Amino acid sequence: MGAGPPIAGGFSPVSSSADSPSARSDHTILGTGTPSKRSTAASLGTLGGGLGLRVRVRDGDVPLVLGVAVVDFNHLIGPTVEFAHPASLAEALAADDELSRLLPFLALPDGAHLSEEDYSYFHCAFNPRAGAEPNTEVPWGRTIFGISCNRQIAASDLLHKSSDVTRSMVQKAVIVLASQPVFGPVRDRLGVVTRAFFAQRDFGSTQILHDFYESLEAGLEGKAGENAIYMGTSLRELVHKFRHRTLVLLKMLLLQKRVMLFGYPVEMLCTYQYSLVSLVPGLLMNLRDCGSPMLDARTQRTRPTSLRTSDRASLLRYMGLPLHLFGADAVFQPYLPLQQMDMLQAHSWLIGTTNQIVTQQRDCKYDLLANIETMTFDFPDSKVERLVALTAADRKWMDDIVKTVEDTWNLPEGERPGFLGSDDDLRNRFEEYLCAFLASIKYADFVGRRGSQDPAAAGVSSPGEPNPLFHFGEAFTASFRQTPAYELWNSTTDEVIFDLTEPRHPMEGKVNAFSDVGIRLAEGLHDLKIEESLAPTRAAVSSAFAAGSSSLFRAFDGVRSEVNNRLEAEKARRAAAAAEREKNSPNGSPSGSRPESATALAPSTPAAANRPASVASNRSGNSTGAPTASPNASPGIDVRTTLGSVGSSISGFFGSRVASFSRATPPPPPPEPRRNSGRNSGLRPMSLAGSATAASPKKPGT
Structure with missing residues (x-):
C-alpha cells in the first residue's frame, strides 16, 4: 500500500506524488486509464488515512460539512479527483468506486470552459462496495449534497507546471460536500477560496483548502435550519422568469412527472430547480432520498398524534407536509451529466442539463422540457399539458403574485422590497395555496363518505355547496390521487385537516369571465415578447428619425446661411x-441711367407691362428701334x-435671352398689315412691339 507522502492529513495531490502520466494513472479515479478497484481503493485509503480517523458514525450524528475536494480536468485521461480533505472523505472515495467515478463529472459540467467562473449543484450517494468497511463520517443510505466552483487559468501562468499539462488552459473545480443543501451560506465563501486558490498559481499548495474546511465547520455551526437552507433560493427570480407558468411547474412537480430544465449557465439552471422545490413547505429540508432512485427512507413515516398550533413545524406535520415527492424510483438532480443518464429510467424526476443529447433520449422521454434560455415549455403529450393547465382562479391568483413581484422588481439602487413581494411573502402564499388544496381533497372525501346524512358535521359544509376542487382543476386532482406521494400523504394524515385550513381556493369567488379574458390576453401578449422583438426596430426608427431630423435642420441652416451670404x-x-459710377460721372449722376419719369411711364401698354424691365427701358430710352443693353x-x-x-x-x-435680343442688328421688315392687326397686336413678339408703334411704313399711292 505504498504511496506518496500525504499532505497534512489530507488527500495527496497526484501531481505531488508522481509527475509522469503513467504514474498518475495509478491514482486516477476516472478516465481511460482507470486502474483496478483494488489499486484505487488502496491508494485512496492509504492517502486518506493520514489522520488515522477510525470513528464509527452513529445514525443522527452526521457532520454538516463532509469535506472539501479538488477535481482536475486532465486532457490525457479525463477528469480526476486530485485532492480530498479530511481523511474521512478520502476513505469514502476509496470505498465507493461509483462515487469517485461520477464526482469529477458532476463538479466540472459540460461547457465549463465557456465561462470564467461557474457553479454546479449536484446530488450523490455514498454506497460502499461489498466487503468494504470504511471508517468514515460520510453517511450512506442517504443523499450527499455537493456544490462546486470551477475556474480556469492559463498554463503559462503557473509557477510549477507538471508534465501532464499539455494544453494552454488548466481547468479545476473546488468541491464542498455536505449532509444538507446549505448552498447559500457556502456559495460565496467557496467562490472566494477558489479564486484565492487559483491566484496562488501553485496547485500543490493546498493549505488554503485545509483552512477553508475548518472555517466552514465553525461558520456553519447552528445554520442547518430552514432559513439557512433558503438562502440559496430566489423565489422572486423564479416568478419573474416564469411568471404564471411557475404554478404549472409546481403542478408538474406535485404529479411526480418527468420535468427537465435545459439551459446555461449551470448555476442559474440549478437555482431555478431549488427555488421550485422550496415552494413545497419543508421539502428542501427533507431531500435525503432524492439522490438515487434506490433511496426511500421516508416511507416509514407515521401519522402524527399531537398538534401544537403555536408551532409551525407541528402544523405542517399535521397537514402531511412535506409531500414525499422524491422517494423510491424518483430522482432530483440539479445537474445531470451524460454519465448519469441511466437515472432517466426512473419513474419520476426533476433534472437539469446543459447537453442536448440528454434532451433527445427517446427511451427516457420527458413530460415537460422547460428551456430557461428561450422560455419555452415543450409538452410531448398534450394530455399532460391539459392536466396542469391553470384554471381561472389559478390565473387570477398567479396574476396577483406576478404583479406584486413586478411592482417591486426595478427598485432604486440600494433599496430592497419590504415584506410584500419578498421571498418570505411568496413562500407563504404558495404554502397557503398548497394547504388549501390538500384540505379541499380531504373535505371532498369527507363529504363523499358522509353523503347527505350529515352534511354539516364538520361545521363547514352546506347543502348544494359546489365542489371545492373545481377551482384547483378536477382533472389535476384526479391525477394527483394516483401518485405515490398522495398515497403516503393520505395514509399519514388526519381525515379532518380542513378544520385547520379552509378548504377553498384562495381566489374562489373573486374571478369573473371578463377579468379572466383580460389576464389571458395580457399573458399571451407577454409570451409573444413584443417588447423584446420591437426593441431593435424601435431603436432603429428612433435613431433614423433623429439622424433625419438633424440632416433636415442642417439643410435648412445651410440654405439660410447661403441666402444671407x-x-x-x-x-x-x-x-x-454705385461708388464706381459716381467716380466716373462728372456731374455725379450715374452714366446711362434713365430718368425716373421714363421709368414710371415705361409700362404704358398692357403688352409692355408684361415685359422684362430691361426691355422696357430700351424701348423708352431709344425710340429709333435700335435697342442697346441697359x-x-x-x-x-x-x-x-x-x-x-x-x-x-x-x-x-x-x-x-435678353442679351440675345439686345444685339445691335437692324430689325426685320415689318409684316404686311392685316385686317385684324389691331386685335392681334398684343400677341406679337416683344421685340416687334416697339417697331410697330414707332413707325408705320406706307405704300406709294395710298
Whole structure:
C-alpha cells in the first residue's frame, strides 16, 4: 500500500506524488486509464488515512460539512479527483468506486470552459462496495449534497507546471460536500477560496483548502435550519422568469412527472430547480432520498398524534407536509451529466442539463422540457399539458403574485422590497395555496363518505355547496390521487385537516369571465415578447428619425446661411458699383441711367407691362428701334438671385435671352398689315412691339 507522502492529513495531490502520466494513472479515479478497484481503493485509503480517523458514525450524528475536494480536468485521461480533505472523505472515495467515478463529472459540467467562473449543484450517494468497511463520517443510505466552483487559468501562468499539462488552459473545480443543501451560506465563501486558490498559481499548495474546511465547520455551526437552507433560493427570480407558468411547474412537480430544465449557465439552471422545490413547505429540508432512485427512507413515516398550533413545524406535520415527492424510483438532480443518464429510467424526476443529447433520449422521454434560455415549455403529450393547465382562479391568483413581484422588481439602487413581494411573502402564499388544496381533497372525501346524512358535521359544509376542487382543476386532482406521494400523504394524515385550513381556493369567488379574458390576453401578449422583438426596430426608427431630423435642420441652416451670404455679397457689389459710377460721372449722376419719369411711364401698354424691365427701358430710352443693353438691367436681375439657387438659374436663363435680343442688328421688315392687326397686336413678339408703334411704313399711292 505504498504511496506518496500525504499532505497534512489530507488527500495527496497526484501531481505531488508522481509527475509522469503513467504514474498518475495509478491514482486516477476516472478516465481511460482507470486502474483496478483494488489499486484505487488502496491508494485512496492509504492517502486518506493520514489522520488515522477510525470513528464509527452513529445514525443522527452526521457532520454538516463532509469535506472539501479538488477535481482536475486532465486532457490525457479525463477528469480526476486530485485532492480530498479530511481523511474521512478520502476513505469514502476509496470505498465507493461509483462515487469517485461520477464526482469529477458532476463538479466540472459540460461547457465549463465557456465561462470564467461557474457553479454546479449536484446530488450523490455514498454506497460502499461489498466487503468494504470504511471508517468514515460520510453517511450512506442517504443523499450527499455537493456544490462546486470551477475556474480556469492559463498554463503559462503557473509557477510549477507538471508534465501532464499539455494544453494552454488548466481547468479545476473546488468541491464542498455536505449532509444538507446549505448552498447559500457556502456559495460565496467557496467562490472566494477558489479564486484565492487559483491566484496562488501553485496547485500543490493546498493549505488554503485545509483552512477553508475548518472555517466552514465553525461558520456553519447552528445554520442547518430552514432559513439557512433558503438562502440559496430566489423565489422572486423564479416568478419573474416564469411568471404564471411557475404554478404549472409546481403542478408538474406535485404529479411526480418527468420535468427537465435545459439551459446555461449551470448555476442559474440549478437555482431555478431549488427555488421550485422550496415552494413545497419543508421539502428542501427533507431531500435525503432524492439522490438515487434506490433511496426511500421516508416511507416509514407515521401519522402524527399531537398538534401544537403555536408551532409551525407541528402544523405542517399535521397537514402531511412535506409531500414525499422524491422517494423510491424518483430522482432530483440539479445537474445531470451524460454519465448519469441511466437515472432517466426512473419513474419520476426533476433534472437539469446543459447537453442536448440528454434532451433527445427517446427511451427516457420527458413530460415537460422547460428551456430557461428561450422560455419555452415543450409538452410531448398534450394530455399532460391539459392536466396542469391553470384554471381561472389559478390565473387570477398567479396574476396577483406576478404583479406584486413586478411592482417591486426595478427598485432604486440600494433599496430592497419590504415584506410584500419578498421571498418570505411568496413562500407563504404558495404554502397557503398548497394547504388549501390538500384540505379541499380531504373535505371532498369527507363529504363523499358522509353523503347527505350529515352534511354539516364538520361545521363547514352546506347543502348544494359546489365542489371545492373545481377551482384547483378536477382533472389535476384526479391525477394527483394516483401518485405515490398522495398515497403516503393520505395514509399519514388526519381525515379532518380542513378544520385547520379552509378548504377553498384562495381566489374562489373573486374571478369573473371578463377579468379572466383580460389576464389571458395580457399573458399571451407577454409570451409573444413584443417588447423584446420591437426593441431593435424601435431603436432603429428612433435613431433614423433623429439622424433625419438633424440632416433636415442642417439643410435648412445651410440654405439660410447661403441666402444671407448672397444678400451680403449683393449689397457689397451694388455699393461698389454705385461708388464706381459716381467716380466716373462728372456731374455725379450715374452714366446711362434713365430718368425716373421714363421709368414710371415705361409700362404704358398692357403688352409692355408684361415685359422684362430691361426691355422696357430700351424701348423708352431709344425710340429709333435700335435697342442697346441697359446697364441697370443686370443689377435688377441679380437682386432676385438672392432668393436661392433656383432663382439664380432662372435669372441666368432670362439674362441670356435678353442679351440675345439686345444685339445691335437692324430689325426685320415689318409684316404686311392685316385686317385684324389691331386685335392681334398684343400677341406679337416683344421685340416687334416697339417697331410697330414707332413707325408705320406706307405704300406709294395710298
